Amino acid sequence: MGSRGTPTSTSTDDASIDDLLIVGGGINGVGIARDAAGRGLKVTLVEQDDLARHTSSWSSKLIHGGLRYLEHREFRLVREALQERLVLLRLAPHLVSPLRFVLPHSPEQRPAWIIRLGLFLYDHLSSRGCLPGSGPVCLEDTPEGAPLRPWVKRAFTYADCAVDDSRLVVVNAIDARERGARIRTRTRCLGAVREADHWRVTLEDRASGRKEERFCRILVNAAGPWVSAFLQSGLGFNGPSRVRLVKGSHIVVRRLYEGDHAYILQNDDRRIVFVIPYRDHYSLIGTTDVSEEGPPREVAISDAEIDYLCGVVNRYLAQPITADAIVWSFAGIRPLYDDASSNPSAVTRDYVFDLDAPGGRAPLLSIFGGKLTTYRRLAEHALAKLEPLIPGLAPPWTANACLPGGDMPNGDLLTFASGFAQRHRWLPAPVALRLARAYGTRADRIVGKARSVDDMGGDIGSGLTPAEIDYLVREEWVCTADDVLWRRTKLGLEAPPSLVDAIDAHIHPLLRESA
Known part of the structure; x- marks a missing residue:
């Protein structure tokens, strides 16, 4: 379990050195571990807490293209995400399922023609596969219209997918292990030193306090919110942080309406809020975007965020909610790539790689940003970035290999x-x-x-x-x-x-x- 029973490495011969050592057990880390192990590389992944303990379990539980990203002209990201939506439906049908969204039209915010154009692009940036196309929906005497306030006269509908986010992380880790990777939870990477063609990495078992050294040819920094902190404190790299920390908070209430559809609600600040059926008896509502300063930390939803989410829902839904209706809330830090945007909602959700391999010495790959939906492609792109440094690397394979439990x-x-x-x-x-x-x-x-x-x-x-x-x-x-x-x-x-x-x-x- 974790690092229990793991022998200490003491030399750098081929038997004891990893090809990749990955720091971070969120979705990006386990995705890279799975891909690399399936290509025959010797892989160790270390996570200081439980798998998906942080960002990857505090999402909106969606696999989606990101309809609102079209407004920021992130067409490549949306296309890739829409393609991955279909891939993950095939690979993990037990965890990823189609979800129909209803978008009530608020005429003072975005004209109907803009919404129709956005949905047209959304439909055509990638094949929909088994998912239905977008279109207008009649609200009169329908399950979609019944929960809404009378002022909502028209709406549009489109398809995306729901996901069990933390289990998606776990099944990727299981598959990585079954393909030969070592997955070490409750194991902190205290630091690493570059020694010519390899890294000397110091690990600590958090349960016992036992320290050990491992060696790897390539170090992968997939530490999520801690990616910059690890560069600075763990590796001694100086330079400005390239990660933007944004808090996203959600609330869960008892089911607000009948039907298996979700709502995407436009607010007057041009942000959107999802209302999603959750675990049969609940509605999941989120998310917020609040800039976080300072080092990563445990966060909780604020009263202002609760008021914000309740206010958006109460504008559209006939059944009002207050803070007293909340049965659970959660908040997490999203580590976005810092593109210098002044608006947290406009910061790119795309991912960026930083490969540091000076003079042929041991490489370091750091990952900034990313989103749950595109983790598999991120892993493929990470291995493509490293391919010139790994002679004889096998080709990509994950697009057609079911995740554990998905082979039905x-x-x-x-x-x-x-x-x-x-x-x-x-x-x-x-x-x-x-x-x-x-x-x-x-x-x-x-x-x-x-x-x-x-x-x-x-x-x-x-x-x-x-x-x-x-x-x-x-x-x-x-x-x-x-x-x-x-x-x-x-x-x-x-x-x-x-x-x-x-x-x-x-x-x-x-x-x-x-x-």
């Missing part, structure tokens, strides 16, 4: 979930559906040979069983109840406080055994 016939989650429930009729229907959605075809590995919930250790709360926790500890780097409830299952929304204690009590002996 025809990519049909509903049919797979129905079959899974039929094979295990003793599982409560909501539990069977949750397992199918979260783990895809690997849900059967959790159930194993069980013939009843008691065979899985019994329901210890919210449909969670010891058998599922065992799987998460064994296969998914879980070390705490927080890992289980918020990044592997999202059961934290319904879990009673007693469940936290029950999970930790089950996990701790397992971790001691694997230490």
